[in-house]
Amino acid sequence: MGKNPLIVVNFKTYTEGLNAVKMAKYCEEVSIDSGVNIIAVPQIPDLYRVAGSVKIPVFSQHIDGAGAGSFTGHITAECVKSAGAVGTLINHSERRLLLADIDSAVASAKKSGLTSVVCTNNIAVTKAAATFGPEYVAIEPPELIGSGIPVSKADPDIVSGSVRAVKMIAPDVEVLCGAGISKGEDVAAALELGTVGVLLASGVVKAKDPKAALLDLVGKI
Amino acid sequence: MGKNPLIVVNFKTYTEGLNAVKMAKYCEEVSIDSGVNIIAVPQIPDLYRVAGSVKIPVFSQHIDGAGAGSFTGHITAECVKSAGAVGTLINHSERRLLLADIDSAVASAKKSGLTSVVCTNNIAVTKAAATFGPEYVAIEPPELIGSGIPVSKADPDIVSGSVRAVKMIAPDVEVLCGAGISKGEDVAAALELGTVGVLLASGVVKAKDPKAALLDLVGKI
Amino acid sequence: MGKNPLIVVNFKTYTEGLNAVKMAKYCEEVSIDSGVNIIAVPQIPDLYRVAGSVKIPVFSQHIDGAGAGSFTGHITAECVKSAGAVGTLINHSERRLLLADIDSAVASAKKSGLTSVVCTNNIAVTKAAATFGPEYVAIEPPELIGSGIPVSKADPDIVSGSVRAVKMIAPDVEVLCGAGISKGEDVAAALELGTVGVLLASGVVKAKDPKAALLDLVGKI
C-alpha cells in the first residue's frame, strides 16, 4: 500500500544503557529493511548514547517545558535536543502534565525544533491538545495500555472520533493511536481509522524477540 | 586545614551540551589543582556526555524512584547509573517529591550503588529525611536559594540545628548546606557549622568567569 | 448601561468561618442594592455554612473531578453541590490541574448541575480550556494576580485575544478576566474588552472596608 506509517517505540523504563542501544538498532534495521518510519524513544539519560548510535529518529519520553533557569531536575527541550533527540512525547499517561505546562512544553519544543507528540486519554482531551498545534497527538485509552488488546479493535470509535475532532480544530495536526498494539494488523487497522501511525511499548520491548515483533508490526501494513 | 570538603555544583538548566562539558571540565581542573572534591551535576540528558568527559564524580539532578516497568518519562537510578552518574540529588526544592517517593528513590539509589543527597528545607524535614539513611542530606532554605546571601551567614542556626538533628537520628549521614553560597569564606563557615561541604549553583554556573568562581570557592577553605 | 456583569469574589484562604459568612453577606447586600450579579467563593469547608446564610450564588474554589469511590481527600462535584454550591472554579493558578483532570472536572460539574469557571493563564490555554465547553473561562495572567495592576489595563490584548479565541472554538462559552482587579473602572474596562465579568480576590477580601470596595466595584459599571 502507499502509506508509510509512523511507528513510535517507547522503551519506557524496561531497557537502558547498552540494551537500549541494541533495541534502537533493531528498530533501525527493521526501518531500513522495510522502509517504514520507526522512531526510538529511550529513557532520557540514554538519549545521547542512543542518538549517537542509530540513524533513525530518536525522541525523548518527556519534557517539562521549563527553559534555562532555576529548574533543577527538569527536562528541557533545549537539552534533549542537544543530546540528539529530534522529537518528544509530552503528557504520556504515565507522566501527565498540568494544562499550562503542556502549552509551555509544546511551545518550547517548537522553539527548539523538536517534533511534539502530545498523548491524550479520550476524544475531549485530544481536541484540547490539538489546539496547541503539536505535530502529533497520540490517543491512548489508559485502561488498554499494556493490555495486549489493541485500541484499534477494542475501541475503534475513540480513534476515529479523535481523528475527526483534531481535523476540525487543527487540520495540520496528525493523529497516532496507542495501547495494546503489537501486530501488523493492529497498525493496519489504526491506519484505516485515519491515523498516520501508532505508539507502542511492551509489544516490542518486552517481546521475547523484539526484532521479530518489529518485523511482524511492519509486515502487514 | 585538614578537612577536605565536598563541593557539589548543580548546573540546574543554565547550561547544556558542550557548555555543560566545559563547565564540568572547569570543576575537574579546580578539583585536581586544589585537591578539593568537586562534583558536577549536569542536566539529566547531559549525564552520559559529561560523565564520559571528566574524571571527577558526576551526579544526577533527580531520580524518581521508579524501577523497570511502565514508567514513561521517569528517571530511574539504574538508568542514570548506566549513563555514568555515581550519585544523585533527591527532592531538590525545585523538584520536590512525595514522602513515599523519597523513600523509594533512596532505596533504589542504594540498590544501584548511587550516592544519595536528599535536599531539605528546614530542620524538621532534615530530620525526617535522615531516617532514610542517605549518604547526605543538604539543608537549603528555599528563600535563600539564588539570593546571593549565604545560608551560613543568614541562618547559621538552621545549619547547625540540622547537623544536630541528623546526628541524633542517623550518625552516619553527613550534612551539606546550600543557598546563597558563592565564596570560599561561605564554604569555610559551612564547615565550621558542622557540615562536610556545600551545594551551590548560580554562584558558579552563572558567574562571568566560572573557573575563577571555583578557585575562590576552594581558595579559603 | 444595559449589561449586567458577573463579579466573582474568591475568598482564597484569607477568611473563614463566621468571617466568611460576613464577607458573603457584604457580597449579598451589594448585589441586592446594585442589581449586579455577585458570586461568593469561600473555602471549601465553609461552603455549607456560607451557602445556608446568603441568597446569592456560592461557588467552590476547586473540584478534583473524581466521583464516588476510593478518593480520600478529593473534592467532588457531587459533594460541593450537596453542600450548597451552584458552581465551581476549576484549575485556578494556585490549584492547577492535569489536562485530563480538567476534562473530568468539567464533565462531573456538568453532570452535577454545577456551573464551571475554568481558569487559564494565556490565550493558548484559554483556547484549549474552551474546548471542554465550561460555562466560563477566566483568563488571569499569573504575574498580575495580587499585583494591584488590573489586567484590563496592563495587558488588554490577552483579554480581547482570549475572547476571540474562545468565540472561534466554542461560541457559547463566556469569558471572565482577573488579576489586579479592584475598582469599578477595571470592571468597565473588562466588559469593554468583551468579557462578561471579572474574577477577583484581594481587592475585596483584603480591603480595609470590603463592603466599600464592593460598592466601588459595582458603582462605575
Added chain:
Amino acid sequence: MGKNPLIVVNFKTYTEGLNAVKMAKYCEEVSIDSGVNIIAVPQIPDLYRVAGSVKIPVFSQHIDGAGAGSFTGHITAECVKSAGAVGTLINHSERRLLLADIDSAVASAKKSGLTSVVCTNNIAVTKAAATFGPEYVAIEPPELIGSGIPVSKADPDIVSGSVRAVKMIAPDVEVLCGAGISKGEDVAAALELGTVGVLLASGVVKAKDPKAALLDLVGKI
C-alpha cells in the same frame, strides 16, 4: 478487656450530604452503646454539617498545610477546625503529599489544635513521619487497601515493625493500622500487634448494613 481502641471511619467519596450525616450517626450510636471511640471522617465539604449533627469526634480527610493567603482551593487547618473538625488525616495514600508539605500540615494542625493522623505505606515511611510528632501515624500498605484482606493478618510484621520504629523515634506518637480491616477480630489483632486502633473505610461505608458492620467491629475487641 481494658483497652479502648480508636476506630477511624473514613467515608472517602462514597457518601455525602444527608447520607454522610446518617453514616456519622451510626458511628455515634455504636460508639455510645459500646464505649469504643469512633471517629467519623466525612468529605471536606460535609464537615460542618456532620460535625453539627453528632457528638463523636469528626476528622477531615486531608489538609494542605497552607495558612491564610493566596492559596485558592487549598484546605487549611484553620478552616476545617472552624467547620467543626477536631483532627485530620494527612498524606492518605489516595492524597499523598510532598515531604515538606507533611511537615507544614502537621505544624499547622498543631497550631490550630487539630489531632494529626499521618498515613504511611511502609515501615521506613512510618519512621520518617513519626519525626514530625503527629499524635498518630497510620500504617496502610497500599496494595491491601480495599482488598478485604486485613493487614493484621496479611502482613503483621509491617504493623509490629511500624510500632517498634515509631517508639524508637518518638515514644509519644501512637500507631494505627489500616487496609482490609472489616471485622472485630481484625481490630483485636491490630491491638495485639501494638497499635491503638484502626483506620478503615469500605468495610463500613460500603457495607450493606453499615451499623451492623460497626457493631461487629466493636463486638470482639
